[in-house]
Amino acid sequence: MSKGRLYLIPSPLGDNAPEEVIPAGTLQILRSLEVFVVEELRSARRYLSKAGLKGHVESLELHELNEHSTPEDVQALLPLFDKGDVGLVTEAGLPAVADPGASLAALCHEAGIEVVPLVGPSSLMLALMASGLNGQSFAFRGYLPAKTEERRAAIRRVEKDSATFKQTQIFIETPYRNDALFSDFLSVLSPGTLLCTAAGITTPDERIRTATVAQWRRQKTSIGKIPCVFLILAR
Amino acid sequence: MSKGRLYLIPSPLGDNAPEEVIPAGTLQILRSLEVFVVEELRSARRYLSKAGLKGHVESLELHELNEHSTPEDVQALLPLFDKGDVGLVTEAGLPAVADPGASLAALCHEAGIEVVPLVGPSSLMLALMASGLNGQSFAFRGYLPAKTEERRAAIRRVEKDSATFKQTQIFIETPYRNDALFSDFLSVLSPGTLLCTAAGITTPDERIRTATVAQWRRQKTSIGKIPCVFLILAR
Numbered sequence: 012m013s014k015g016r017l018y019l020i021p022s023p024l025g026d027n028a029p030e031e032v033i034p035a036g037t038l039q040i041l042r043s044l045e046v047f048v049v050e051e052l053r054s055a056r057r058y059l060s061k062a063g064l065k066g067h068v069e070s071l072e073l074h075e076l077n078e079h080s081t082p083e084d085v086q087a088l089l090p091l092f093d094k095g096d097v098g099l100v101t102e103a104g105l106p107a108v109a110d111p112g113a114s115l116a117a118l119c120h121e122a123g124i125e126v127v128p129l130v131g132p133s134s135l136m137l138a139l140m141a142s143g144l145n146g147q148s149f150a151f152r153g154y155l156p157a158k159t160e161e162r163r164a165a166i167r168r169v170e171k172d173s174a175t176f177k178q179t180q181i182f183i184e185t186p187y188r189n190d191a192l193f194s195d196f197l198s199v200l201s202p203g204t205l206l207c208t209a210a211g212i213t214t215p216d217e218r219i220r221t222a223t224v225a226q227w228r229r230q231k232t233s234i235g236k237i238p239c240v241f242l243i244l245a246r
Numbered sequence: 247m248s249k250g251r252l253y254l255i256p257s258p259l260g261d262n263a264p265e266e267v268i269p270a271g272t273l274q275i276l277r278s279l280e281v282f283v284v285e286e287l288r289s290a291r292r293y294l295s296k297a298g299l300k301g302h303v304e305s306l307e308l309h310e311l312n313e314h315s316t317p318e319d320v321q322a323l324l325p326l327f328d329k330g331d332v333g334l335v336t337e338a339g340l341p342a343v344a345d346p347g348a349s350l351a352a353l354c355h356e357a358g359i360e361v362v363p364l365v366g367p368s369s370l371m372l373a374l375m376a377s378g379l380n381g382q383s384f385a386f387r388g389y390l391p392a393k394t395e396e397r398r399a400a401i402r403r404v405e406k407d408s409a410t411f412k413q414t415q416i417f418i419e420t421p422y423r424n425d426a427l428f429s430d431f432l433s434v435l436s437p438g439t440l441l442c443t444a445a446g447i448t449t450p451d452e453r454i455r456t457a458t459v460a461q462w463r464r465q466k467t468s469i470g471k472i473p474c475v476f477l478i479l480a481r
Contacts, residue, residue: 019375019376027271030269030270030271031269031270031271032269032271032365033269033365033451034265034266034267034268034269034270035265035266035269035270036262036265036266036267105371105375106374106375106380107375107378108371108374109381109382110381113378113379113380113381114378115378116257116375116376116377116378117293117378117379117456118378119378120377120378120442120455120456120457125454126376126378126454127376127452127454128372128373128375128376128454129449130267130365130366130367130372130448131365132269132365133368133371134366135371135372136340136343136370137335137363137365138363138364138375139343140254140340140342140343141254141342141349141351141361141362142351142361143342143348143349143351143352143353143354143355143361144348144352145346145348146342146343146345146348147344147388148383148385148386148387148388149385149386150383150386150413151383151384151385152383153248153382153383178385207355209415212363213365217362217364219361219363220355221352221355222355
């Protein structure tokens with residue numbers, strides 16, 4: 012049995028000071044660690060420095076885990092836990108949700124290493140809270156297809172599922188495609204379906220609005236190239 | 247257009263000091279507010295006091311919104327926003343996700359009142375992070391049916407959906423039924439399906455473990471009567 016635990020350490024969604032969106036309890040554990048697995052060295056160093064490790068960052072032991080890592084690379088991280096606790100830090104928000112860190116969490120369970128999730132900002136849940144849509148049943152589906160015809164067909168299927176199961180459907184999109192997706196939602200969805208756009212969550216640009224598709228259509232609105240979560244609920 | 251905004255204010259999942267799990271940015275806004283909509287007066291007063299309003303709680307304006315509230319009761323809260331900002335506090339975790347507060351958030355969107363979600367602990371996302379299961383596609387389905395035969399049939403359907411859509415399925419249960427649900431999972435699910443139990447998240451009793459159903463069956467395990475999130479991923 013390894014001595015160390017895997018701490019999952021969230022990071023801010025935007026340029027916020029860590030204290031604004033990361034609880035003191037999370038920051039305290041972050042500051043106590045000396046070994047981290049990170050998605051990108053440069054931005055992780057910047058975050059760890061802002062989060063209270065300024066001046067100590069050069070002496071920390073950082074290991075990369077990203078989309079280029081092989082299963083063998085992940086396996087090779089296991090001996091780190093023989094020495095003590097390890098922190099996992101990924102880009103923007105919760106680690107190990109939709110990023111390569113999940114493979115390390117999974118491997119820790121197989122190896123009997125304790126996995127401890129720490130509190131921080133989740134753009135999906137912040138969007139869901141603020142949307143006013145059904146939070147008793149919801150599904151996150153990640154990205155819709157990039158090609159227009161496939162995307163429109165997927166939107167139709169998803170709207171049908173939403174109506175059948177009274178389930179809020181949640182999506183994200185690469186920021187430069189936000190307005191193309193938004194425009195497809197407005198052309199394809201039924202007028203009575205509720206659509207929420209939650210852009211720039213926790214940042215000064217935050218703009219969250221829920222309205223029916225008919226109401227959205229009556230306005231000239233665009234989202235622009237900032238991170239946005241889209242939610243729909245068919246009625 | 248109303249002057250005030252609706253701030254959605256999370257609360258701790260257990261008996262933690264608020265500072266441990268609620269960011270300073272959230273607490274700062276909480277402390278600046280004088281009008282709150284709360285799920286239960288007594289526990290909300292206790293939380294607001296611990297969160298930095300000690301000595302001021304008696305002078306705050308608190309309004310109740312809970313499962314007994316009618317649509318007219320929710321509507322009657324709207325004039326509060328003419329005077330200024332309002333905080334929404336519900337029991338344990340994120341407000342307006344699976345509680346009556348969602349109806350107030352929805353009404354605010356209709357009335358053109360800005361809804362601002364603040365960061366705090368989400369038992370669902372903390373469980374999902376720590377599970378190591380698929381976070382690129384997941385569905386929260388709330389409670390399964392209470393009657394054994396219906397519940398077992400529902401588990402079979404959900405396992406099938408999980409396999410078809412490669413989608414992590416997330417459930418909660420009333421704590422006194424945890425072990426009955428857990429035992430049904432072990433009897434009904436396929437041996438290769440991954441099952442995560444995430445109990446007592448963020449509390450001293452926290453215990454999160456992911457294993458195959460076959461592995462769980464080989465052990466004598468029980469969860470007990472503490473809040474638990476269940477996650478399954480069929481393979």
